[in-house]
Amino acid sequence: MRKHLHTTAEPVYARQQQPSPKLGEFQVTLQAWLNTEQHLPRAQRRTAQRLFEGLQVEGYRGAYDSVQRFVKQWKSVKNGPTTTQAFVPLVFASGDACQFDWSHEHVEIDGVPQTIKVAHFRLAYSRQMFVAAYPRETQEMVFDAHNRAFAFFGGVPQRIIYDNLKAVVEAILVGKERRFNRRFMAMANHYLFEPVACTPASGWEKGQIENQVGNVREWLFTPMARFASFAALNDWLALRCRELSQREHPTERTQSIAEHFAREQPLLRAFSATFDGYLEQMLRASSTCLVRVDRNRYSVPAE
Template sequence: MESVSKIRRWILVEGRSIRSVARATGLSRNTVKKYLKDNSPPSYQRQAPPARHKLCDGFDTRLQELFEQDQKRPRRERRTAQKLYEQLVSEGYTGSYSPVQRFIRDLKRADTGSGDAFIPLHFAAVDALQFDWSEERVVLGGVEQKVKVAHFRLCHSRKPFVVAYPGESQEMVLDAFVRALSFYGGVPRRVIIDNPKTMVTYVSRSRDRIFHPRFLALMNHYVMEPVACTPASGWEKGQVENQVQFLRGRLFAPMPAFDDLDGLNDWLRLRCEELANRAHPEQSTRTIAEVFEDERAELRPLGRAFDGYVEKTVRVRSTCLVQYASNRYSVPSQFAGQHVSLRAYASRIVLVSGQDVIAEHKRRFTRNVSYFEPWHFVPLLDRKPGALRDGAPFVDWQLPDAMHRIREHYMAGKGGDREFVDLLLLAQDHGIEVVEIACDLAVEQNTLRLPAIVNLINQLVEPVITPLGEPYTYPQLTMRPEADCKRYETLCSAEEAPA
């Protein structure tokens, strides 16, 4: 209609000729004349509905049955149209995928009414990265459990990246961004996110955002602009929203099974690379991976990785433990009663005093469990050697084989706990490697008594004396000394003389 109005205005108002208007618009003069006669453009009227390929041989009934079965399942376990098509193919269906897709779409519309309408979005290369969370079920170590999956998608090339975590806490968010940018090999201009508390602390009525300081530090480190969507407007990051549903059917149905979370994440990374070999939705002659290679060349250099931890100050208990997220971790005994800094990463806990790292533990996601490093408590055994037998940190202590054998030998006799504590204190002074070597030698020589082991340790730590050179390099006397008693008398008289 805009073109018709423009043509009518040029001729009827500005007085331009039909020939000049036809030349300017590329339309024929007959078409321009038709527009002058009627203010609405000619339209084509379909005489009959288009012929479409239909599901035959009873597969439409089977497809409707599968769809109805899925409607009774939890939403995250429902199969996509692609999965239902693969099911029909396994049962003998020889048609194409398009009729199945249209049939499922019609069933969904009949079930929920007409779909919502959205405005298509366009993103230039390196312009934006979208981020979202999803919750999936997997089998880890033979146990079915829920995991949180961080989804990333480069908007121009459509390159996906996903990584799984036990939760959605802030240190997981920071770690996920570090991994994603490392995967893409560069930094885009913007990141489009939701409004979770781990990233956005306040949304005003005017929709201004106050971002969490730690998340803002991440953005400042990589010089990215964070863009938070309007609340309840997921279409503003529709690519990653659709990716959640697509990858749920591709990667998490049926449930994947791995020994641990690291194995799952390695597999997810490989699958993301494989899925990038699909055709690009807008550039059908190229794959997502090919478009991504062009986009990666324009991404800003990554630089040094962000140190993605969440920090808090905690007080060390008298039991040499600090608490984080319902679990307790040990620190060296000399810090009991002091305040230290606890840095929580996605996979580890680091304790810092001043500028020094005093302890580091693997991050645990159990509840109400204490995790000990026995060496943190060894100095206390100097005053309380009896705690070696029943102390919680020493119950399941995995010592080197030779030290374990010596421990059993000492503990079998009276006062053996004191002797083994002395050996442990030597390990603190000289290092566990030296003491372990000495214990290995003691076991080989069958000399398990403490003085013998101490002697072996001293032999290992004593400095090596460099042998002197050949005899002819020694200094030589140039004058032969002669015996002279008068020299002695002269020295004695000099001492007796008054000062």
């Protein structure tokens, strides 16, 4: 700077490589991790942040930026240059919208490794999230997930944004027109919220929840979570959602997500009773007192 203050020529920034003196001795470890994890499924690979935290355990005292640059350079050499799409960020009013999505995760329940479904909710204004785990993705579980989420939030937003999942949308018509599932609409009318279905293959219309799916997989399900039952897993997930809300808000850096949620919560619509999401159907009992439900047989009283 002192040199260029005494000249009229335009300064030229000539440095071609960012030095990383503190990362130097840890580069071998970091590269070994990257080489090992490139053969794992994408969901099980650590991000630059998780690699940085791992290096801190090994004794690294440098900055995260050095690790991030190293990982980015390693990926560019390995995969070649990539193009990035640009999007206009969406802005939501307080109490207005919530986004919903499913993800599949790998956990161990009562000693048995299995793939489960996780329901994700995210209030678009405050970024407060809620997740709940289920063995499958049936309509009854969609209803139960909404009951749990509204109880966790202490109210109902005006709109909820969905993919075109079958439990919600029966038919995709022209443009934004949809024919919603009648049973699902009964729940929407019970809680008085407006369902909104995204355009097919347009994940950016609910980009917050798409981003949350990847973050939750990294934060909560890597390495594999192990619990005795689904009840214990869901209790832990609700606790972690409250803990993660202490992080800083992504746009208002001076405040936490919890502080934003405290302002948004009074604007959510209150409800007095949860929706009963059971499905009722007439069944014939066999001569051995069994009924068949969802490809399973259950015994019933002989009388």
